[in-house]
Amino acid sequence: MQFQQLKVRLSKLNNLPLPGEQAQLEMAPLERVENIKNTDIEAKNPREAGVVGMFYPSLKNEAMLVLILRKTYKGVHSNQVGFPGGKRETFDADIEATALRETEEEIGVKRDQITLVKKMTRVYIPPSNFWVQPFMAFTEHTPQFIPEEAEVQAILEVKVSDFLAKESVVIQKITTSYALDLDVPAFLLNENVVWGATAMMLSEIKNMLLKA
16 A cells, blocks of 8 residues: 555544444453453553554555564563553643654654544553553654664564555464463564554554545
Protein backbone atom coordinates (compact mmCIF):
# COMPACT_ATOMS: atom_id res chain seq x y z
CA MET A 1 0.00 0.00 0.00
CA GLN A 2 1.28 3.44 -0.92
CA PHE A 3 1.39 6.11 1.77
CA GLN A 4 -1.06 8.37 -0.07
CA GLN A 5 -3.57 5.52 -0.17
CA LEU A 6 -3.21 5.15 3.58
CA LYS A 7 -3.69 8.89 4.11
CA VAL A 8 -7.00 8.69 2.26
CA ARG A 9 -8.13 5.98 4.69
CA LEU A 10 -6.92 7.98 7.67
CA SER A 11 -8.88 11.02 6.49
CA LYS A 12 -12.10 9.00 6.77
CA LEU A 13 -11.59 7.87 10.36
CA ASN A 14 -13.24 10.82 12.08
CA ASN A 15 -16.51 9.80 10.47
CA LEU A 16 -16.27 6.26 11.81
CA PRO A 17 -17.23 5.18 15.35
CA LEU A 18 -14.64 3.38 17.39
CA PRO A 19 -15.11 -0.41 17.35
CA GLY A 20 -13.90 -0.36 20.96
CA GLU A 21 -13.58 -3.39 23.19
CA GLN A 22 -15.29 -5.65 20.67
CA ALA A 23 -12.33 -5.28 18.30
CA GLN A 24 -9.78 -5.37 21.10
CA LEU A 25 -11.14 -8.58 22.58
CA GLU A 26 -10.59 -10.38 19.28
CA MET A 27 -6.90 -10.38 20.20
CA ALA A 28 -7.20 -10.79 23.96
CA PRO A 29 -6.27 -14.00 25.80
CA LEU A 30 -9.40 -15.54 27.34
CA GLU A 31 -7.74 -15.60 30.74
CA ARG A 32 -7.17 -11.87 30.51
CA VAL A 33 -10.83 -11.25 29.69
CA GLU A 34 -11.92 -13.19 32.76
CA ASN A 35 -9.34 -11.41 34.91
CA ILE A 36 -10.59 -7.96 33.85
CA LYS A 37 -14.23 -8.90 34.45
CA ASN A 38 -13.46 -9.52 38.10
CA THR A 39 -11.35 -6.40 38.61
CA ASP A 40 -12.49 -3.06 39.99
CA ILE A 41 -10.03 -1.06 37.92
CA GLU A 42 -10.72 2.37 39.37
CA ALA A 43 -10.25 1.04 42.91
CA LYS A 44 -6.67 0.17 41.96
CA ASN A 45 -5.96 3.85 41.18
CA PRO A 46 -4.16 3.03 37.92
CA ARG A 47 -1.52 5.26 36.41
CA GLU A 48 -1.95 6.73 32.92
CA ALA A 49 0.12 6.26 29.79
CA GLY A 50 -0.15 7.50 26.22
CA VAL A 51 1.11 5.67 23.13
CA VAL A 52 1.14 6.39 19.41
CA GLY A 53 0.46 4.10 16.46
CA MET A 54 2.40 6.20 13.96
CA PHE A 55 2.29 5.73 10.20
CA TYR A 56 4.83 7.15 7.78
CA PRO A 57 6.14 6.75 4.21
CA SER A 58 9.18 4.62 3.47
CA LEU A 59 11.83 5.91 1.06
CA LYS A 60 9.84 4.08 -1.64
CA ASN A 61 6.65 5.83 -0.42
CA GLU A 62 5.24 2.61 1.00
CA ALA A 63 2.91 2.96 3.99
CA MET A 64 4.66 1.89 7.19
CA LEU A 65 3.84 1.53 10.91
CA VAL A 66 6.49 1.88 13.61
CA LEU A 67 6.69 -0.36 16.69
CA ILE A 68 9.47 -0.81 19.22
CA LEU A 69 11.09 -3.78 20.90
CA ARG A 70 11.77 -2.90 24.51
CA LYS A 71 15.02 -3.84 26.16
CA THR A 72 15.33 -6.69 28.63
CA TYR A 73 14.95 -5.36 32.15
CA LYS A 74 13.36 -6.22 35.51
CA GLY A 75 9.78 -5.35 34.61
CA VAL A 76 6.55 -6.77 33.24
CA HIS A 77 7.07 -5.40 29.72
CA SER A 78 10.67 -6.55 29.35
CA ASN A 79 11.66 -7.58 25.80
CA GLN A 80 8.13 -7.04 24.46
CA VAL A 81 6.97 -5.32 21.28
CA GLY A 82 4.87 -2.22 21.82
CA PHE A 83 4.03 1.25 20.59
CA PRO A 84 6.29 4.21 21.32
CA GLY A 85 4.92 6.04 24.35
CA GLY A 86 4.96 5.98 28.11
CA LYS A 87 3.61 7.19 31.40
CA ARG A 88 1.99 10.55 31.99
CA GLU A 89 4.01 13.02 34.03
CA THR A 90 2.63 15.86 36.14
CA PHE A 91 4.00 18.44 33.71
CA ASP A 92 2.12 16.98 30.71
CA ALA A 93 -0.81 19.20 29.73
CA ASP A 94 -2.92 16.16 28.80
CA ILE A 95 -2.59 12.56 27.67
CA GLU A 96 -2.01 13.66 24.06
CA ALA A 97 1.00 15.65 25.21
CA THR A 98 2.24 12.55 27.03
CA ALA A 99 1.95 10.37 23.94
CA LEU A 100 3.76 12.89 21.71
CA ARG A 101 6.51 13.64 24.23
CA GLU A 102 7.22 9.99 24.93
CA THR A 103 7.20 9.12 21.23
CA GLU A 104 9.77 11.82 20.54
CA GLU A 105 11.91 10.59 23.41
CA GLU A 106 11.75 6.91 22.43
CA ILE A 107 12.12 7.02 18.64
CA GLY A 108 13.40 10.52 17.91
CA VAL A 109 10.50 11.86 15.81
CA LYS A 110 9.81 15.47 16.78
CA ARG A 111 6.35 15.96 18.26
CA ASP A 112 5.60 18.91 15.95
CA GLN A 113 6.11 16.58 12.97
CA ILE A 114 3.43 14.15 14.17
CA THR A 115 -0.23 14.64 13.27
CA LEU A 116 -2.68 12.92 15.61
CA VAL A 117 -5.59 11.43 13.68
CA LYS A 118 -7.78 9.52 16.11
CA LYS A 119 -8.02 8.88 19.83
CA MET A 120 -8.61 5.16 20.21
CA THR A 121 -10.10 3.08 23.03
CA ARG A 122 -7.93 2.92 26.13
CA VAL A 123 -6.75 -0.43 27.47
CA TYR A 124 -6.13 -1.47 31.08
CA ILE A 125 -2.94 -3.44 31.70
CA PRO A 126 -3.23 -5.43 34.97
CA PRO A 127 0.43 -6.42 35.56
CA SER A 128 1.65 -2.80 35.52
CA ASN A 129 -1.65 -1.20 36.64
CA PHE A 130 -1.84 1.29 33.76
CA TRP A 131 -4.66 2.77 31.73
CA VAL A 132 -3.05 3.12 28.29
CA GLN A 133 -4.51 5.64 25.85
CA PRO A 134 -3.54 4.92 22.23
CA PHE A 135 -3.65 7.38 19.35
CA MET A 136 -3.42 6.89 15.61
CA ALA A 137 -1.10 9.37 13.94
CA PHE A 138 1.14 9.96 10.95
CA THR A 139 4.18 11.92 9.88
CA GLU A 140 4.59 13.14 6.30
CA HIS A 141 8.27 12.38 5.93
CA THR A 142 10.41 9.26 6.20
CA PRO A 143 11.79 9.47 9.75
CA GLN A 144 15.40 9.06 10.75
CA PHE A 145 14.66 7.08 13.88
CA ILE A 146 16.81 7.60 16.96
CA PRO A 147 16.02 4.85 19.50
CA GLU A 148 16.25 5.80 23.16
CA GLU A 149 19.27 3.85 24.28
CA ALA A 150 18.05 3.10 27.79
CA GLU A 151 14.69 1.58 26.82
CA VAL A 152 14.52 0.63 23.14
CA GLN A 153 16.26 -2.48 21.88
CA ALA A 154 15.13 -2.09 18.27
CA ILE A 155 12.78 -0.10 16.08
CA LEU A 156 10.45 -2.25 13.98
CA GLU A 157 9.33 -0.84 10.63
CA VAL A 158 6.21 -2.76 9.59
CA LYS A 159 4.62 -2.58 6.17
CA VAL A 160 0.95 -1.63 6.55
CA SER A 161 0.06 -4.14 3.83
CA ASP A 162 1.63 -6.91 5.93
CA PHE A 163 -0.16 -5.71 9.07
CA LEU A 164 -3.57 -5.67 7.33
CA ALA A 165 -3.12 -9.12 5.78
CA LYS A 166 -5.09 -12.01 7.31
CA GLU A 167 -1.85 -13.96 7.60
CA SER A 168 -0.53 -11.51 10.21
CA VAL A 169 -2.81 -13.07 12.86
CA VAL A 170 -1.53 -16.27 14.48
CA ILE A 171 -2.05 -18.37 17.60
CA GLN A 172 1.03 -18.39 19.80
CA LYS A 173 1.89 -20.35 22.94
CA ILE A 174 3.23 -17.99 25.62
CA THR A 175 3.78 -17.79 29.37
CA THR A 176 2.33 -14.82 31.24
CA SER A 177 2.36 -13.47 34.78
CA TYR A 178 -0.87 -15.35 35.44
CA ALA A 179 -0.61 -18.62 33.52
CA LEU A 180 1.78 -21.03 31.81
CA ASP A 181 1.73 -22.16 28.18
CA LEU A 182 -1.31 -20.23 27.03
CA ASP A 183 -2.48 -20.29 23.43
CA VAL A 184 -3.15 -16.64 22.65
CA PRO A 185 -4.04 -14.68 19.51
CA ALA A 186 -1.13 -12.58 18.31
CA PHE A 187 0.20 -10.60 15.37
CA LEU A 188 3.30 -11.89 13.61
CA LEU A 189 5.03 -8.75 12.33
CA ASN A 190 8.58 -8.73 10.97
CA GLU A 191 9.00 -12.16 12.62
CA ASN A 192 8.12 -10.67 16.00
CA VAL A 193 5.19 -12.02 18.04
CA VAL A 194 2.99 -9.16 19.27
CA TRP A 195 0.38 -10.14 21.85
CA GLY A 196 -1.47 -8.82 24.88
CA ALA A 197 -2.39 -5.14 25.19
CA THR A 198 -0.43 -4.08 22.11
CA ALA A 199 -2.19 -6.71 19.99
CA MET A 200 -5.54 -5.55 21.37
CA MET A 201 -4.81 -1.95 20.37
CA LEU A 202 -3.52 -3.05 16.98
CA SER A 203 -6.73 -5.01 16.47
CA GLU A 204 -8.84 -1.88 16.85
CA ILE A 205 -6.56 0.05 14.49
CA LYS A 206 -6.72 -2.75 11.91
CA ASN A 207 -10.52 -2.93 12.23
CA MET A 208 -10.83 0.80 11.50
CA LEU A 209 -8.40 0.84 8.59
CA LEU A 210 -10.21 -2.05 6.90
CA LYS A 211 -13.51 -0.17 7.21
CA ALA A 212 -12.18 3.17 5.96
